[in-house]
Structures are given as structure tokens and as C-alpha cells.
Amino acid sequence: MNNRHLIAILRGITPGETIAVCEALINAGITMIEVPLNSPDALTSIAMASNALGERSAIGAGTVLSKKQVWAVSDAGGTFVVSPDTNKQVIEETIRLRMFSFPGVFTPTDAFRAIKAGATGLKFFPAEVLGPKGIKAMKAVLPPELPLYAVGGANPDNFNEYFAAGCAGFGLGTYIYKPGMDAGQVAERAAAAVTAYDAGKPA
Template sequence: MDHRHIIAILRGITPAEMLPVCTSLVEAGIILIEVPLNSPEPLRSIGEAAKAFEGRALIGAGTVLARFEVDEVADAGGSFIVSPDTNPAVIGATVERGLASYPGVFTPTDAFTAIRSGATGLKFFPAEVLGPKGIKAMKAVLPPTVPLYAVGGANPDNFGEYFAAGCAGFGLGTYIFKPGMSAADVAQRAAAAVLAYDQGKPQ
């Protein structure tokens, strides 16, 4: 599935909010949608959205810390796993279940551990602490085929800086969704993110 490398992080979303918010995201052009597992009934949200948007969006889980959680997400119909840390056991379990793996990394050691464990892409977190300069320095020693995502502080105002540092995409959390936010508000923010991404992406 061809897509923009923007992951919408819906921390705190409820099952009742999930489908309207996902509709807003997909219509705006964001089809990577993450439900952190510390949200209310996350597996229900993932399962219902995966079924409703099959073939149109990829629904995954975030804040995944253990192997059994990978199995729960896979069984619910999730397509990818995002973690805040570099855990080879979680990455390995994700690969075994045929899901895409986006572990959180902060150092070159984290990055190479994740790559050797089978990660699909690397989530630089928190990106606002590393900054574009820190990511650019690490990018120089990483395999060029591994996509890098800036998460934590990335927003449409600084996409260009992270693109210049070598990032392929972004994870957007509170910028794109906060609990209680309407689907219309999400649509407006998603449209702004897509516009900034399309304008800033290197050709």
C-alpha cells in the first residue's frame, strides 16, 4: 500500500471516537494510524478500525512493551507495532507475526540493535531532544534503506528540518489528536500535516 510516511498517534482515543477520527485521517491522506495500548479498550479500537478500513488504511498499536501484546494486536487485526524503546524480543515477535516494526531509538546502539532484530523503520524518540542535527549525525552511519521517523516534537512547522536531516516521515501525537477532539478538528490538522509533508518532502 503506497502511502505518506505519517503516523497518526491516537493516544487516549475511545472506540466510539475511533471510526469518525479514522475517516477524517484517511480522507486527508493519512493511512498509518496508531492506537497506543494505554488508551481505553485499545484492542477493540484496533480491531474495529482494521475491519472498517481494510485495504484503505493500516491500523497498528503503540506503546507495545511485551511479546504477548504483539500477539494481542496481531490477533485483533493490527498491521504494525510501535514501541517507545528498543526491545529485541518485541521486534522479533512482531516480525514472527508478519507485522511491521517501528521501535523507538535514541542512540546508535539502539538503532543498530533494532535493525539487527528486524525493524522495518526506526522511530527517533523523543525527536525534540535529539533534534535534526542529532538525527542527521546518526543517519550518516545507518543503512540508507531503513526509513527514519521523527516522533515527539515533530509538527508541520518543522517537517522541512527533519526531512533535511534524512527523515522519511513523522509520528504525530498531540498535534493531530487529543482526547475529546472532534473528527472535524482532526480533519483540519491532518490536512495541514499532509500539505506540509507534500511541500517539504525531497523530490
């Protein structure tokens, strides 16, 4: 995936808002966009974004809990799956369908279960509870090439702390989008995130 390791999490977005918000994100430089499946009519939003913007971005789904949901995301044109847990079936099915898998982990046991199932990267959630120190301690025993994402409490003000802990990137939820925000507000926050990411990313 030739994208910045920044995932915009659009929880609660509706199909009518999706294209404008996604275009704002892409234009700002965030090209990994997640629509959680507990958003209104999420699969329609994923299909719309994939059809319209799939050549410029990676559109995926979050809060994916079952193989059936993995199939639905694939059918909608999604290219990655973010799950809140380390469900082996979800991870393996995602990889089998040639999508990228980013399961949520909190402990070393979670992390190695996800790695054994074939995870593309790991989502440390909630990062604000683990903190950079907790992530750094786990990073020491994980495969060095595996990208780690801080999700839940990560924002441009603390990117550098998580970079120092060994994270490759971030999932941005309520910082980047809350229901009711318009594309202009999203664009401003996305630009700030990209600036902080580019400035802090280790060479």
C-alpha cells in the first residue's frame, strides 16, 4: 500500500456525505479511509467510495466481526479490513481474499495470535491506555518489519511520542471526523494530521 500510514476512521458517516468527505481527505494527503460497519448503510458508503475514488485511495471497513462481513466488504470493493479483535477466521479470510488485515490488539498474546493468522499490521487500541511506553515494550518482541498503528487517543499533538515508541502510523477517529462535521472541517483536520505525520515520521 503506497499510502501514508494514516487511517481516517469515518464512524457514523452516511452515504450522502461519503464522497465529499473522502475527497477532502484524499486531497489533504490521507488515502487510507475506513468506514466502520456500525455506521449507517456502511457497505453502500464503501461501494460508493471505492467506485469513485478507488484509484486514488484505499477504502476499507472497520469493526469487522465475522467472515460473512469480510465477504460483504470484499463485494463492496473494500481493500482492507480493520477488526477490533484478533478473530482468526476474520484475519485469515481477509488475507485469502487478498485484502489487508489490521486487527486490534492490546497484549503480546493478542499480537502474536494476529501475526500467526497473517495480519498485515497491528492496531494498538486503545493506545491512550497502553501509552507509548506500553507499545514500546511490546515492539521489542514483535517482528521489526510489521507496521504498528496507534488508535484511540492518537492525534497530531502526540504523533512524535508514538513514533518514538516504534509506531508506523495512526488511526484517527473522532479527531478527524464526527457525525455532523462537513468536508471543510475534515479537510482542515486532515491537513494538520498530514503535516504532523510528515514532520515526525522517522527517516
